[in-house]
Amino acid sequence: MGLESSEFGFLLIVLAIVLASSQSEEGFGYQDNSLGPGQWGCLATNFSTCRTGTQQSPINIKTRDAIDDCSLGKLRFHFSHSAGTLTSQKYLYRIGLDGDAENTVIIDGMEFRLVQFHFHHPSEHFIDGKKFELEAHLVYRAMDNSSRMAVVAQMYKKGEENSLLAQVLDMKNNVRTLLDLREFNLGQEYFRYIGSLTTPPCTQGVTWTILIKNKTASKQQIKDLKQCLGGRNARPLQRTNRREVYMYTFYQNFLAKY
Numbered sequence: 434m435g436l437e438s439s440e441f442g443f444l445l446i447v448l449a450i451v452l453a454s455s456q457s458e459e460g461f462g463y464q465d466n467s468l469g470p471g472q473w474g475c476l477a478t479n480f481s482t483c484r485t486g487t488q489q490s491p492i493n494i495k496t497r498d499a500i501d502d503c504s505l506g507k508l509r510f511h512f513s514h515s516a517g518t519l520t521s522q523k524y525l526y527r528i529g530l531d532g533d534a535e536n537t538v539i540i541d542g543m544e545f546r547l548v549q550f551h552f553h554h555p556s557e558h559f560i561d562g563k564k565f566e567l568e569a570h571l572v573y574r575a576m577d578n579s580s581r582m583a584v585v586a587q588m589y590k591k592g593e594e595n596s597l598l599a600q601v602l603d604m605k606n607n608v609r610t611l612l613d614l615r616e617f618n619l620g621q622e623y624f625r626y627i628g629s630l631t632t633p634p635c636t637q638g639v640t641w642t643i644l645i646k647n648k649t650a651s652k653q654q655i656k657d658l659k660q661c662l663g664g665r666n667a668r669p670l671q672r673t674n675r676r677e678v679y680m681y682t683f684y685q686n687f688l689a690k691y
């Protein structure tokens with residue numbers, strides 16, 4: 434017995450829903466299938482760097498191999514009260530900030546402005562082979578109108594509730610909300626390397642700052658974020674291809690004075 438056209442139509446709709454639930458709205462996914470990280474470079478012509486790039490992110494940072502460099506200097510963050518809008522969908526929990534929001538950081542003497550931040554579960558970067566429950570990415574753009582980008586990564590492990598996450602988890606999708614970003618309260622010791630965006634188009638030349646000090650998020654906060662993401666959204670580790678990782682710590686800076 435053949436399928437009636439209405440039944441066939443219904444099957445197509447079911448198939449479309451099944452496919453849609455395993456990919457992001459941008460058309461890529463994280464499962465080991467035709468939309469998975471191994472295929473990103475083939476999904477669109479402007480995604481080819483995901484396959485051919487030699488400075489890709491994330492990477493496993495080996496503390497022992499990181500080069501102490503006191504000339505990198507302390508991170509000078511500025512956070513303020515800012516209006517942000519949540520985009521919550523499959524594999525994405527992103528807070529976009531208003532263009533006039535005053536959240537800046539100085540990196541290599543250049544001023545960058547925070548454009549958006551989002552979350553990955555589990556962490557994308559590893560430190561000494563260890564991954565974390567969550568990794569927040571603060572995406573900055575240079576204020577000199579160059580297209581230079583810098584991403585600051587904060588790792589979270591299970592523990593005390595986090596006040597910034599509490600604000601962020603209270604947000605409603607597509608609703609502009611006032612946030613106190615001072616609660617990011619980020620540390621100043623970090624690893625530094627040059628990599629890429631960890632999602633297509635995997636653009637290279639991104640200055641990465643991986644904060645050394647972890648923060649905590651409660652079991653419930655981690656559970657809530659996982660539920661919003663609807664699945665793991667961590668790109669697998671990429672080859673370092675002999676890239677150097679630098680490190681700025683107070684300890685080493687203290688030694689340099691004597």
Ligand SMILES: [Zn+2]
Nearest residue numbers: 551553570631
């Ligand atoms: Zn990210």
